Amino acid sequence: xxxxxxxxxxxxxxxxxxxxxxxxxxxxxxxxxxxxxxxxxxxxxxxxxxxxxxxxxxxxxxxxxxxxxxxxxxxxxxxxxxxxxxxxxxxxxxxxxxxxxxxxxxxxxxxxxxxxxxxxxxxxxxxxxxxxxxxxxxxxxxxxxxxxxxxxxxxxxxxxxxxxxxxxxxxxxxxxxxxxxxxxxxxxxxxxxxxxxxxxxxxxxxxxxxxxxxxxxxxxxxxxxxxxxxxxxxxxxxxxxxxxxxxxxxxxxxxxxxxxxxxxxxxxxxxxxxxxxxxxxxxxxxxxxxxxxxxxxxxxxxxxxxxxxxxxxxxxxxxxxxxxxxxxxxxxxxxxxxxxxxxxxxxxxxxxxxxxxxxxxxxxxxxxxxxxxxxxxxxxxxxxxxxxxxxxxxxxxxxxxxxxxxxxxxxxxxxxxxxxxxxxxxxxxxxxxxxxxxxxxxxxxxxxxxxxxxxxxxxxxxxxxxxxxxxxxxxxxxxxxxxxxxxxxxxxxxxxxxxxxxxxxxxxxxxxxxxxxxxxxxxxxx
Amino acid sequence: xxxxxxxxxxxxxxxxxxxxxxxxxxxxxxxxxxxxxxxxxxxxxxxxxxxxxxxxxxxxxxxxxxxxxxxxxxxxxxxxxxxxxxxxxxxxxxxxxxxxxxxxxxxxxxxxxxxxxxxxxxxxxxxxxxxxxxxxxxxxxxxxxxxxxxxxxxxxxxxxxxxxxxxxxxxxxxxxxxxxxxxxxxxxxxxxxxxxxxxxxxxxxxxxxxxxxxxxxxxxxxxxxxxxxxxxxxxxxxxxxxxxxxxxxxxxxxxxxxxxxxxxxxxxxxxxxxxxxxxxxxxxxxxxxxxxxxxxxxxxxxxxxxxxxxxxxxx
Numbered sequence: 008x009x010x011x012x013x014x015x016x017x018x019x020x021x022x023x024x025x026x027x028x029x030x031x032x033x034x035x036x037x038x039x040x041x042x043x044x045x046x047x048x049x050x051x052x053x054x055x056x057x058x059x060x061x062x063x064x065x066x067x068x069x070x071x072x073x074x075x076x077x078x079x080x081x082x083x084x085x086x087x088x089x090x091x092x093x094x095x096x097x098x099x100x101x102x103x104x105x106x107x108x109x110x111x112x113x114x115x116x117x118x119x120x121x122x123x124x125x126x127x128x129x130x131x132x133x134x135x136x137x138x139x140x141x142x143x144x145x146x147x148x149x150x151x152x153x154x155x156x157x158x159x160x161x162x163x164x165x166x167x168x169x170x171x172x173x174x175x176x177x178x179x180x181x182x183x184x185x186x187x188x189x190x191x192x193x194x195x196x197x198x199x200x201x202x203x204x205x206x207x208x209x210x211x212x213x214x215x216x217x218x219x220x221x222x223x224x225x226x227x228x229x230x231x232x233x234x235x236x237x238x239x240x241x242x243x244x245x246x247x248x249x250x251x252x253x254x255x256x257x258x259x260x261x262x263x264x265x266x267x268x269x270x271x272x273x274x275x276x277x278x279x280x281x282x283x284x285x286x287x288x289x290x291x292x293x294x295x296x297x298x299x300x301x302x303x304x305x306x307x308x309x310x311x312x313x314x315x316x317x318x319x320x321x322x323x324x325x326x327x328x329x330x331x332x333x334x335x336x337x338x339x340x341x342x343x344x345x346x347x348x349x350x351x352x353x354x355x356x357x358x359x360x361x362x363x364x365x366x367x368x369x370x371x372x373x374x375x376x377x378x379x380x381x382x383x384x385x386x387x388x389x390x391x392x393x394x395x396x397x398x399x400x401x402x403x404x405x406x407x408x409x410x411x412x413x414x415x416x417x418x419x420x421x422x423x424x425x426x427x428x429x430x431x432x433x434x435x436x437x438x439x440x441x442x443x444x445x446x447x448x449x450x451x452x453x454x455x456x457x458x459x460x461x462x463x464x465x466x467x468x469x470x471x472x473x474x475x476x477x478x479x480x481x482x483x484x485x486x487x488x489x490x491x492x493x494x495x496x497x498x499x500x501x502x503x504x505x506x507x508x509x510x511x512x513x514x515x516x517x518x519x520x521x522x523x524x525x526x527x528x529x530x531x532x533x
Numbered sequence: 534x535x536x537x538x539x540x541x542x543x544x545x546x547x548x549x550x551x552x553x554x555x556x557x558x559x560x561x562x563x564x565x566x567x568x569x570x571x572x573x574x575x576x577x578x579x580x581x582x583x584x585x586x587x588x589x590x591x592x593x594x595x596x597x598x599x600x601x602x603x604x605x606x607x608x609x610x611x612x613x614x615x616x617x618x619x620x621x622x623x624x625x626x627x628x629x630x631x632x633x634x635x636x637x638x639x640x641x642x643x644x645x646x647x648x649x650x651x652x653x654x655x656x657x658x659x660x661x662x663x664x665x666x667x668x669x670x671x672x673x674x675x676x677x678x679x680x681x682x683x684x685x686x687x688x689x690x691x692x693x694x695x696x697x698x699x700x701x702x703x704x705x706x707x708x709x710x711x712x713x714x715x716x717x718x719x720x721x722x723x724x725x726x727x728x729x730x731x732x733x734x735x736x737x738x739x740x741x742x743x744x745x746x747x748x749x750x751x752x753x754x755x756x757x758x759x760x761x762x763x764x765x766x767x768x769x770x771x772x773x774x775x776x777x778x779x780x781x782x783x784x785x786x787x788x789x790x791x792x793x794x795x796x797x798x799x800x801x802x803x804x805x806x807x808x809x810x811x812x813x814x815x816x817x818x819x820x821x822x823x824x825x826x827x828x829x830x831x832x833x834x835x836x837x838x839x840x841x842x843x844x845x846x847x848x
């Protein structure tokens with residue numbers, strides 16, 4: 008960077024010069040506004056985090072019906088709120104690895120059936136109580152118990168026993184699992200005093216903030232936990248508004264009422280980014296939009312029909328027109344580069360010839376019925392229409408039935424043989440596959456029953472050799488891609504935006520949206 | 534007159550009971566079930582079964598209806614299935630927010646509509662009349678969320694006068710609250726203005742055809758004085774009726790405006806619970822909305838009776 012520009016950008020961050028003036032001067036030196044903004048941002052970052060102030064954010068997905076009980080968290084707002092006050096045993100790091108939270112370190116036995124988590128010394132819950140191994144045992148017990156409603160129940164099914172041993176928690180599994188630490192990062196599994204059995208909604212944990220004011224579906228206020236053990240949490244106060252309406256959320260950012268928002272609609276992200284004081288952040292993640300066929304239901308039990316439809320979809324067009332470029336093409340497996348043991352396959356392309364060949368071979372007569380609804384993923388109805396057109400090019404008659412949003416997840420998805428849907432993804436292949444593609448999976452929404460796949464899944468779970476494991480996942484990916492019921496045209500990026508009142512957004516953090524929901528704690532008020 | 538009053542009240546109560554039956558039946562036939570909606574797409578069968586048993590969804594509907602009705606009569610609306618919180622408490626807060634917004638919208642809209650109506654009559658068929666009609670009919674024709682977005686763009690983003698998010702909380706002073714709700718109040722005013730204004734205009738014009746107005750004119754009274762002293766009192770009944778309808782709308786019909794401005798009122802509360810199949814809350818909200826509607830219409834009836842000597846002193 009040119010010396011003069013560097014000098015000017017420090018003046019801006021010190022408040023001696025306005026951003027508008029800076030952009031003007033930068034333009035005179037032949038620098039575009041976008042680059043000038045990036046310069047200021049990097050200068051702000053170089054100055055380092057500032058403590059104090061109120062960070063105001065707005066998020067989508069909250070509802071008045073939410074609960075502070077982490078076991079019942081189902082949407083991003085509930086998850087975000089849980090991150091303020093609570094912490095799991097371990098957490099994903101920026102690159103998708105594992106880092107300690109309540110547990111300082113962990114180790115698995117050689118056969119990956121026994122895992123020991125050593126707790127961090129001298130940390131306390133926000134009510135002053137010390138964290139003990141019993142609290143962890145009770146927490147896991149509450150989520151795995153007989154009468155639990157916890158969203159984490161499915162993850163904990165393979166646990167045989169959890170034991171407290173001094174400051175260590177020992178987890179014994181029914182079958183080997185090399186990914187157990189990943190399961191412990193689940194956001195439902197916030198460690199609570201006594202496991203939260205007495206008062207699951209107390210919002211008491213070891214997190215960097217303490218909930219001050221909670222109005223479900225409306226507003227959350229969290230204040231810095233003065234006794235937090237780590238260095239998370241720059242703002243003194245975080246105020247999170249629930250703004251479910253896209254336009255309202257973007258307007259709140261534009262009018263300066265909030266500093267950070269999630270889920271900028273792809274359609275308007277380009278316009279939002281044009282404002283000089285707003286930066287749009289694009290992060291690729293494991294989330295994907297899908298068309299799913301039941302492999303055991305006629306006519307989709309015919310693999311030729313499945314292949315025909317897989318060849319008849321124009322993936323790039325979907326990314327361009329449905330995601331407006333904020334995403335990447337899929338390859339008919341639920342896995343992309345955001346997973347740890349990813350292997351790239353040859354990309355399946357839109358090929359009307361091949362599609363026609365397989366369709367004729369399948370010998371299906373009459374149109375293929377696809378069900379969709381506006382809430383199955385943003386733009387699902389439009390995507391279905393695009394699919395219909397590309398099918399037409401291959402001579403496949405596709406009929407679209409639009410279903411009501413209301414009741415879609417109970418009446419259509421996982422019930423009807425061909426419909427649109429979405430997946431948020433999981434941190435590891437093992438979780439994604441055992442959630443939705445294993446024969447016995449709870450949500451085997453493609454009715455994929457493949458013995459070889461199941462065997463590979465179990466074998467890979469116990470395999471500690473990374474290279475062998477990568478190869479197994481590659482083989483499973485090939486099976487899914489060529490025989491499965493999943494048509495995955497696109498992976499959607501997370502699109503978030505922040506104003507220049509805050510700084511510190513780190514691009515490319517793995518996990519959920521908003522830097523795995525740590526953005527409000529890691530960013531700071533300028 | 535007493536008899537008439539009692540009759541009206543009894544009719545209102547009967548209507549409420551009928552509505553309660555309808556609401557109860559209506560919520561039973563919604564597709565999907567509560568447990569599935571609460572736990573979302575990622576619910577396991579075990580978790581679903583556990584939740585269903587806990588929520589008492591296996592009881593027969595008739596039992597649930599009478600339990601519910603009994604609870605309401607004793608002032609207990611029950612607890613929300615989804616969050617386990619007291620419905621009476623939550624609704625109390627939400628309803629007061631809704632009434633706060635409706636009150637300020639009404640305080641501005643009602644006098645303004647009546648004033649504009651009178652003005653339109655005074656200058657009937659001349660440019661002020663045409664201008665008032667054109668503007669108010671335009672604002673009523675545009676969907677309210679559209680007006681909301683346009684005003685957010687101009688007032689909040691371009692001019693920066695008032696905030697675009699109308700979230701209010703107990704920690705705010707009255708002035709801060711008024712500042713927060715300024716834009717939604719303007720939107721609601723624009724939405725309800727036309728109906729009341731047109732009705733005022735029509736009702737007074739109707740009266741103006743009467744012989745006694747001609748007499749007043751022949752006696753040499755000024756136009757405004759005739760309207761104020763002779764025409765308006767006789768046009769009150771239809772005007773009050775339409776005002777009450779609009780007040781009812783301000784309380785029960787502003788879901789869309791609430792969503793656009795993220796206002797924590799009854800509408801958003803109801804919608805959230807409908808989508809989660811939280812039947813007790815939906816039923817309670819439905820009943821309260823029905824009560825507001827019936828109550829305001831009852832008031833309109835009573836005002837018509839009180840302002841009409843023929844009804845006040847029946848032969």
